Amino acid sequence: MRPELELISEWIRPGARVLDLGCGDGALLAYLHQYRQASGYGLEIDTANLVKCIQTGVNVIHADLEAGLADFGDASFDYVIMTQTLQAVKHTEALLDEMLRVGRQGIVTFPNFGFWRCRMQIALQGFMPVVKTLPYQWYDTPNVHLFTLRDFEELCRRKRIDILQRMVLDHAHRPHRGPSWWPNLLGEIALYRLGRA
Amino acid sequence: MPHPFPSNSIGLVSPQTAHFTEPLALDCGRALVAYDLVYESYGTLNADHSNAVLICHALSGDHHVAGYYEDDPTKPGWWDNCIGPGRPIDTGAFFVVCCNNLGGCKGSTGPTAINPETRKPHGPDFPIVTVKDWVRSQARLADRLGIIQWAAIIGGSLGGMQAMQWAITFPDRVRHALVIAAAPRLSAMNIAFNEVARQAILSDPDFHHGHYYEFGVVPRRGLMLARMLGHITYLSDEGMRAKFGRELREGKIDFNFNFDTEFQVESYLRHQGHAFVDRFDANTYLLITKTLDYFDPAADFDQDLSVAFHRALARFLVVSFTSDWRFAPARSREIVQALVRAGREVSYVEIPSEFGHDAFLMPIPLYHDTLRAYLTRVAQEVNAHAA
Numbered sequence: 001m002r003p004e005l006e007l008i009s010e011w012i013r014p015g016a017r018v019l020d021l022g023c024g025d026g027a028l029l030a031y032l033h034q035y036r037q038a039s040g041y042g043l044e045i046d047t048a049n050l051v052k053c054i055q056t057g058v059n060v061i062h063a064d065l066e067a068g069l070a071d072f073g074d075a076s077f078d079y080v081i082m083t084q085t086l087q088a089v090k091h092t093e094a095l096l097d098e099m100l101r102v103g104r105q106g107i108v109t110f111p112n113f114g115f116w117r118c119r120m121q122i123a124l125q126g127f128m129p130v131v132k133t134l135p136y137q138w139y140d141t142p143n144v145h146l147f148t149l150r151d152f153e154e155l156c157r158r159k160r161i162d163i164l165q166r167m168v169l170d171h172a173h174r175p176h177r178g179p180s181w182w183p184n185l186l187g188e189i190a191l192y193r194l195g196r197a
Numbered sequence: 198m199p200h201p202f203p204s205n206s207i208g209l210v211s212p213q214t215a216h217f218t219e220p221l222a223l224d225c226g227r228a229l230v231a232y233d234l235v236y237e238s239y240g241t242l243n244a245d246h247s248n249a250v251l252i253c254h255a256l257s258g259d260h261h262v263a264g265y266y267e268d269d270p271t272k273p274g275w276w277d278n279c280i281g282p283g284r285p286i287d288t289g290a291f292f293v294v295c296c297n298n299l300g301g302c303k304g305s306t307g308p309t310a311i312n313p314e315t316r317k318p319h320g321p322d323f324p325i326v327t328v329k330d331w332v333r334s335q336a337r338l339a340d341r342l343g344i345i346q347w348a349a350i351i352g353g354s355l356g357g358m359q360a361m362q363w364a365i366t367f368p369d370r371v372r373h374a375l376v377i378a379a380a381p382r383l384s385a386m387n388i389a390f391n392e393v394a395r396q397a398i399l400s401d402p403d404f405h406h407g408h409y410y411e412f413g414v415v416p417r418r419g420l421m422l423a424r425m426l427g428h429i430t431y432l433s434d435e436g437m438r439a440k441f442g443r444e445l446r447e448g449k450i451d452f453n454f455n456f457d458t459e460f461q462v463e464s465y466l467r468h469q470g471h472a473f474v475d476r477f478d479a480n481t482y483l484l485i486t487k488t489l490d491y492f493d494p495a496a497d498f499d500q501d502l503s504v505a506f507h508r509a510l511a512r513f514l515v516v517s518f519t520s521d522w523r524f525a526p527a528r529s530r531e532i533v534q535a536l537v538r539a540g541r542e543v544s545y546v547e548i549p550s551e552f553g554h555d556a557f558l559m560p561i562p563l564y565h566d567t568l569r570a571y572l573t574r575v576a577q578e579v580n581a582h583a584a
Contacts, residue, residue, distance in 0.1 A: 060544050
């Protein structure tokens with residue numbers, strides 16, 4: 001279990017209805033079902049992952065996130081979750097809007113490009129960073145948008161998205177609780193709980 | 198002499214007949230006083246009768262869904278590639294049942310059956326039955342077999358519509374519904390194709406208003422045309438291009454400049470049409486196209502399919518195929534959307550395929566992997582249930 005998923009589950013109200021965008025093999029949904037009695041669906045495009053979800057009894061719906069969430073009604077889920085996916089979609093803004101239309105709250109996690117190791121690799125070596133959470137070379141990466149905590153929070157401010165909660169995981173993927181400007185440097189993974197009035 | 202069946206084939210099978218004497222009230226207002234359902238079953242019903250799976254057939258299918266008949270050991274049932282020991286619908290785990298639906302022409306009571314009052318075939322006077330009527334008759338067969346709840350009901354196309362209807366009509370009798378290449382109801386275009394097929398039969402001079410049995414003829418041309426038309430809608434442009442292209446028939450190198458069968462695709466369609474006439478009844482074809490046209494479970498619930506699904510207790514697996522334009526993936530997504538709005542448990546997979554609507558009968562690896570993954574869990578669930 002990725003520690004990130006455990007931390008997300010702490011944010012989920014028991015019995016909640018959740019939609020997991022890009023749910024992979026369904027590990028988070030299975031976890032939330034077991035420990036939070038949550039129900040819901042995962043959306044996934046990779047066929048091998050679809051079969052894995054079905055094998056483990058996770059409800060999974062074959063869908064392309066780039067096409068939006070038109071099949072889902074307004075506020076039809078308590079939480080719409082997107083772990084490690086936002087950096088790999090083309091229509092970032094549209095998907096954030098869709099998340100907060102379909103879900104009462106959104107939960108987003110992403111690799112922080114402002115993490116000190118990323119900064120060091122660019123600044124000192126002059127290479128695009130390759131770290132644990134961004135393991136790809138620039139030419140074979142599925143990621144199309146790389147951004148930092150500050151970038152993301154600036155976008156939220158501009159889009160009038162409320163940041164309800166934030167947590168960062170450090171290089172050992174432990175929750176980091178330091179002074180407020182440190183997270184963008186020391187955090188390798190960022191977790192946000194979002195809402196919109 | 199032993200038959201050289203593949204090791205994971207169910208092998209030799211034979212149909213059985215269940216006779217029912219309690220009248221069945223039909224949606225059209227009439228009733229069947231007594232009727233037969235012909236069915237086949239494979240595998241073993243477990244002690245608490247929890248491992249039964251019902252297969253529902255589509256327009257031209259019947260109860261012979263897997264295995265071989267003694268007198269025809271070369272041609273297996275219509276979904277044999279999916280049903281058998283170790284196959285996705287595993288007869289080692291499940292007791293699999295499939296019946297020929299009412300109105301059919303393979304032994305269950307239908308237009309070709311003799312009406313005891315007139316001592317002639319019912320012909321066009323046989324009532325038009327609906328998917329709901331079928332489901333009610335299948336429920337009586339379940340009662341007869343001692344099956345209170347099906348572990349799963351599985352169907353492709355019109356069969357998928359029966360699986361949906363079961364979950365709505367008898368919520369506590371279905372644990373899982375597998376709805377494959379189906380639609381929540383027919384579109385105007387679907388109905389239009391059915392209407393052309395019906396007109397082909399109705400306008401055949403040998404049709405005799407449906408009483409052709411008495412004249413010792415069958416409306417061959419009409420039924421053949423209906424099947425040829427239907428068959429095109431089961432394929433896809435890309436699939437036909439890959440299979441036939443513009444190839445001429447074997448042995449032909451040039452055009453005749455007349456209306457002979459020249460292209461491969463023409464000869465294929467004519468063959469399909471001819472073969473169909475020998476195994477199917479025109480009145481049944483007419484009847485079942487109407488059954489398709491009438492299917493609309495949302496109509497009973499204020500035109501809202503999600504309200505219909507509110508009643509359902511089953512978990513659903515919905516499967517569609519990319520090149521299917523008869524019941525396109527978008528139609529399956531309508532079903533999924535209604536299930537999600539109703540808060541029901543559902544998984545949905547869209548299988549990449551060039552086989553059009555026919556794909557639901559093909560052993561496509563991802564398709565069979567999906568069914569296998571889903572049904573393995575169902576098997577675990579009902580076995581746990583039995584313990």
